[in-house]
Amino acid sequence: MLLTAWLEHVPPGTPIIVAALSLAYLANVSSGVGYVVAAAAGHPGIAARAAIGTAFANLALTAMLAPIFGLWGVLVGTAVALTGGALVQVTMVHWRFELPARDYRDAVVPTLAICFALAAPIAVASYTADVHGRLPAACFVLVTSVAYIVLVMRWAARKGRLPIRVGRWLSGVPLLGSPLAAKRATNSPTGPAPPSPLAERAA
Numbered sequence: 001m002l003l004t005a006w007l008e009h010v011p012p013g014t015p016i017i018v019a020a021l022s023l024a025y026l027a028n029v030s031s032g033v034g035y036v037v038a039a040a041a042g043h044p045g046i047a048a049r050a051a052i053g054t055a056f057a058n059l060a061l062t063a064m065l066a067p068i069f070g071l072w073g074v075l076v077g078t079a080v081a082l083t084g085g086a087l088v089q090v091t092m093v094h095w096r097f098e099l100p101a102r103d104y105r106d107a108v109v110p111t112l113a114i115c116f117a118l119a120a121p122i123a124v125a126s127y128t129a130d131v132h133g134r135l136p137a138a139c140f141v142l143v144t145s146v147a148y149i150v151l152v153m154r155w156a157a158r159k160g161r162l163p164i165r166v167g168r169w170l171s172g173v174p175l176l177g178s179p180l181a182a183k184r185a186t187n188s189p190t191g192p193a194p195p196s197p198l199a200e201r202a203a
Contacts, residue, residue, distance in 0.1 A: 001126040001144075005137035017075055024079035027086035030108045034093035046092045054085025111161070118151050 003010045003018065031050075038046040058081035065073030090104055122144045131137050156162050157170055 001129070001131065001137050002141050004131070005134050005141050008134045013071070017071075020075055020079050024082040026112070027083045027090075030104075031086040031089045031093075033107075034090050038093050038096065041097075043096060046096060047089055050085055050089035050092060053088060054081050057081040057084060110159075111156075114155055115152060118148055118155075122148055 003014055035047045038044065058078055061077030061081055062074050065077045067073070069076070093099070094101065094104065125144065126140075129140060131140050153162075153170065157167055160167075162170065
């Protein structure tokens, strides 16, 4: 549906390519927290080494697979390199700060599960809806995107997965505000929050 709104005519194989690259970026997005922590703790080289390794892996895999599988070889090589590079970065951050692997699992898996659960009906509707033309497709994308964002943000607020300031701000926004999130935000100490184990290791 997004491609219909954007291009009107969708080239063959494009939906598969977009979906594969989107999945490949999941691990990359999940490594963002580790990147920020490492940079803030004075270790930006962790992310730099992972990025350089990802780039070389992407070039090598693409060079090997493209002559054999063509465009699909490029797609596979890119997806594997992006995913592998992100996971390597996560592993390096965990080694540096002596974090157990379960911390990453407990932070990422529940979020991915709820995101996939909420995205599944939207994906089904996108592929089954009889929508023609760029404007109707754009309206469909806008409505479903807003609904998805609202549902994800409400879940994150209820589970306490938002920063305190974000929770305070969302508590006053219709549809996005959560009484539980507001309660957690207002019950936060007035003084500086106690340092987390990760912050203590970084120091």
